[in-house]
Amino acid sequence: xxxxxxxxxxxxxxxxxxxxxxxxxxxxxxxxxxxxxxxxxxxxxxxxxxxxxxxxxxxxxxxxxxxxxxxxxxxxxxxxxxxxxxxxxxxxxxxxxxxxxxxxxxxxxxxxxxxxxxxxxxxxxxxxxxxxxxxxxxxxxxxxxxxxxxxxxxxxxxxxxxxxxxxxxxxxxxxxxxxxxxxxxxx
Amino acid sequence: xxxxxxxxxxxxxxxxxxxxxxxxxxxxxxxxxxxxxxxxxxxxxxxxxxxxxxxxxxxxxxxxxxxxxxxxxxxxxxxxxxxxxxxxxxxxxxxxxxxxxxxxxxxxxxxxxxxxxxxxxxxxxxxxxxxxxxxxxxxxxxxxxxxxxxxxxxxxxxxxxxxxxxxxxxxxxxxxxxxxxxxxxxxxxxxxxxxxxxxxxxxxxxxxxxxxxxxxxxxxxxxxxxxxxxxxxxxxxxxxxxxxxxxxxxxxxxxxxxxxxxxxxxxxxxxxxxxxxxxxxxxxxxxxxxxxxxxxxxxxxxxxxxxxxxxxxxxxxxxxxxxxxxxxxxxxxxxxxxxxxxxxxxxxxxxxxxxxxxxxxxxxxxxxxxxxxxxxxxxxxxxxxxxxxxxxxxxxxxxxxxxxxxxxxxxxxxxxxxxxxxxxxxxxxxxxxxxxxxxxxxxxxxxxxxxxxxxxxxxxxxxxxxxxxxxxxxxxxxxxxxxxxxxxxxxxxxxxxxxxxxxxxxxxxxxxxxxxxxxxxxxxxxxxxxxxxxxxxxxxxxxxxxxxxxxxxxxxxxxxxxxxxxxxxxxxxxxxxxxxxxxxxxxxxxxxxxxxxxxxxxxx
Numbered sequence: 001x002x003x004x005x006x007x008x009x010x011x012x013x014x015x016x017x018x019x020x021x022x023x024x025x026x027x028x029x030x031x032x033x034x035x036x037x038x039x040x041x042x043x044x045x046x047x048x049x050x051x052x053x054x055x056x057x058x059x060x061x062x063x064x065x066x067x068x069x070x071x072x073x074x075x076x077x078x079x080x081x082x083x084x085x086x087x088x089x090x091x092x093x094x095x096x097x098x099x100x101x102x103x104x105x106x107x108x109x110x111x112x113x114x115x116x117x118x119x120x121x122x123x124x125x126x127x128x129x130x131x132x133x134x135x136x137x138x139x140x141x142x143x144x145x146x147x148x149x150x151x152x153x154x155x156x157x158x159x160x161x162x163x164x165x166x167x168x169x170x171x172x173x174x175x176x177x178x179x180x181x182x183x184x185x186x187x
Numbered sequence: 188x189x190x191x192x193x194x195x196x197x198x199x200x201x202x203x204x205x206x207x208x209x210x211x212x213x214x215x216x217x218x219x220x221x222x223x224x225x226x227x228x229x230x231x232x233x234x235x236x237x238x239x240x241x242x243x244x245x246x247x248x249x250x251x252x253x254x255x256x257x258x259x260x261x262x263x264x265x266x267x268x269x270x271x272x273x274x275x276x277x278x279x280x281x282x283x284x285x286x287x288x289x290x291x292x293x294x295x296x297x298x299x300x301x302x303x304x305x306x307x308x309x310x311x312x313x314x315x316x317x318x319x320x321x322x323x324x325x326x327x328x329x330x331x332x333x334x335x336x337x338x339x340x341x342x343x344x345x346x347x348x349x350x351x352x353x354x355x356x357x358x359x360x361x362x363x364x365x366x367x368x369x370x371x372x373x374x375x376x377x378x379x380x381x382x383x384x385x386x387x388x389x390x391x392x393x394x395x396x397x398x399x400x401x402x403x404x405x406x407x408x409x410x411x412x413x414x415x416x417x418x419x420x421x422x423x424x425x426x427x428x429x430x431x432x433x434x435x436x437x438x439x440x441x442x443x444x445x446x447x448x449x450x451x452x453x454x455x456x457x458x459x460x461x462x463x464x465x466x467x468x469x470x471x472x473x474x475x476x477x478x479x480x481x482x483x484x485x486x487x488x489x490x491x492x493x494x495x496x497x498x499x500x501x502x503x504x505x506x507x508x509x510x511x512x513x514x515x516x517x518x519x520x521x522x523x524x525x526x527x528x529x530x531x532x533x534x535x536x537x538x539x540x541x542x543x544x545x546x547x548x549x550x551x552x553x554x555x556x557x558x559x560x561x562x563x564x565x566x567x568x569x570x571x572x573x574x575x576x577x578x579x580x581x582x583x584x585x586x587x588x589x590x591x592x593x594x595x596x597x598x599x600x601x602x603x604x605x606x607x608x609x610x611x612x613x614x615x616x617x618x619x620x621x622x623x624x625x626x627x628x629x630x631x632x633x634x635x636x637x638x639x640x641x642x643x644x645x646x647x648x649x650x651x652x653x654x655x656x657x658x659x660x661x662x663x664x665x666x667x668x669x670x671x672x673x674x675x676x677x678x679x680x681x682x683x684x685x686x687x688x689x690x691x692x693x694x695x696x697x698x699x700x701x702x703x704x705x706x707x708x709x710x711x712x713x714x715x716x717x718x719x720x721x722x723x724x725x726x727x728x729x730x731x732x733x734x735x736x737x738x739x740x741x742x743x744x745x746x747x748x749x750x751x752x753x754x755x756x757x758x759x760x761x762x763x764x765x766x767x768x769x770x771x772x773x774x775x776x777x778x779x780x781x782x783x784x785x786x787x788x789x790x791x
């Protein structure tokens with residue numbers, strides 16, 4: 001009996017493997033959901049490695065504003081991830097915005113667009129604001145935020161634009177820089 | 188030197204101290220090794236802890252962003268340090284996130300179960316939390332080898348080597364010190380011995396110097412004695428001529444037919460001349476006494492009687508200012524000494540006493556029987572223990588200082604003004620007492636007075652013999668059967684002597700020197716008495732002549748005459764037993780008596 005079942009098992013395994021590959025390829029949702037969850041976590045985990053200019057946030061009582069502009073790919077995932085998290089003494093709140101304004105007072109601003117032109121327009125709108133702008137998968141350098149998520153080797157990684165950080169008045173920890181896929185150095 | 192014992196003790200203790208220091212050094216070395224190991228361990232622990240904290244701080248971002256690759260790079264970087272055995276990062280839940288193990292046999296644990304720091308043997312394990320915003324987001328696990336055993340042993344060896352070297356150095360120093368101390372002690376002993384020898388040498392030199400001084404003094408006295416004796420001898424010869432002439436003049440003058448007045452004048456003039464010559468003879472005797480060449484004529488003396496007999500003389504000599512007290516012991520022993528010299532001695536002492544009491548005082552003369560015992564005699568030279576007659580002369584005068592006392596007996600030493608003393612007084616006393624076999628001692632205290640004690644040996648011979656002065660009976664005369672040989676180099680003296688002897692009835696032959704005299708003795712065996720001067724020219728002195736003559740004629744009697752006595756016939760100031768002597772100048776009467784005495788075989 002065992003002798004007869006071996007080829008059968010091998011066939012079954014092959015079938016299963018083929019099936020799973022097929023599911024992976026057809027449903028971008030699966031791995032994409034995991035990547036989103038990771039990105040959502042990253043968004044609030046950046047803050048210990050970033051130093052904002054002294055005048056922001058305005059007062060300790062103010063919450064740490066994590067703003068999402070444009071398309072919100074995270075939904076509840078980010079709300080759950082951020083729940084109970086603090087940036088220092090500040091509670092982290094997720095703020096969803098449809099338009100970009102310097103008066104938004106965001107510490108972290110996730111630009112929810114895959115379009116480089118849109119991203120660049122938003123960035124221009126808040127140019128000089130002490131905000132950590134995070135873009136997602138933008139290929140064009142000039143349109144990337146301070147941090148730009150990329151997926152590399154099936155893992156969510158990020159690029160850092162030190163020049164942009166400098167323009168925003170932010171200082172990025174070398175620890176974070178060492179984790180970046182690439183760093184666009186400060187000129 | 189008084190502080191030296193302490194120093195010596197310190198030196199002696201040095202080897203022990205060195206040994207103690209060496210032991211302490213070894214102990215200190217062991218303690219240092221132990222403490223160093225502990226301190227090294229603690230420091231290593233701190234270092235590893237800090238290293239863990241650094242690692243924790245470094246890996247926080249990678250842990251935060253779940254970057255296993257980056258994390259692995261961090262922990263792998265630690266393998267550059269050969270002491271790191273394990274390095275690992277764990278998540279907050281304790282799951283291994285990234286790890287590095289030097290040896291595959293001892294991998295980092297899958298789950299972290301320990302916290303804090305611990306030392307296990309040669310391994311230090313530290314678990315440090317990775318902090319992010321005040322919250323622990325994971326842990327760093329570090330396991331480090333404290334120190335390779337080889338290196339540790341090398342370290343211990345170096346300390347052990349240093350300690351041993353220090354101990355050896357201290358030990359060697361201690362041993363060297365000990366040897367040095369022993370050498371020092373030996374040197375000390377040697378130098379002590381040298382010092383002793385030096386002291387002995389100095390003492391001997393001092394004694395020799397004293398002896399030399401005494402010898403010089405003796406030589407000086409000898410020279411003065413010769414000089415004085417020579418002068419006295421010549422004087423005596425001259426006086427002999429004068430006295431002989433005068434005595435013959437006196438005898439023969441009786442036969443001259445002179446007017447009564449002329450006879451009286453003749454006698455007075457002769458008497459005056461004899462008196463002057465006698466005084467001159469007394470002076471020469473004094474000269475001889477000063478020179479200690481005066482032959483003593485010791486006789487049996489009752490000192491009490493002698494002192495009593497001097498009382499009038501003393502009273503006159505001392506004057507009214509000085510009272511005289513005599514304390515004479517009953518049953519005083521007789522002594523054997525020259526009475527005239529003893530009188531002179533007492534008089535000299537009395538005169539000194541008077542001079543010491545210019546404002547008057549009291550002179551005490553005391554006699555006593557005394558016994559000088561062995562103990563007392565041992566401290567003095569030339570004194571025999573035994574019975575002595577003591578004469579003490581004490582004054583209440585000024586006394587003497589120690590210096591004066593030390594020189595008191597020295598000839599010519601005087602404290603009196605120039606012209607008031609010869610410095611020979613006490614010297615004469617001393618010379619007389621010593622020559623008499625006695626002893627003299629002075630006790631003096633400044634301002635209280637002086638006592639001089641003379642000790643003269645007791646005479647133990649029975650009474651009688653020559654005890655009294657010869658009675659002045661008619662002069663003994665000789666006969667022509669009694670033949671006398673007169674030997675005298677001075678012609679005049681010989682002539683007068685021959686004349687006197689012939690007048691006394693003797694038959695006389697004469698010779699000018701010893702050789703002639705011996706020939707005469709050989710030619711005439713009938714000669715019964717040899718009367719010879721002691722000092723003779725021509726190779727034979729009087730003594731030698733007498734010895735030679737006695738060899739030829741043992742029954743021959745011998746009478747010596749001399750201006751001064753000489754060693755040839757005087758030993759220790761006394762005449763040899765059986766030797767008869769008549770001092771120059773002699774008178775007709777003394778010659779008559781002496782000749783008869785010798786011829787009849789009497790002894791003095």
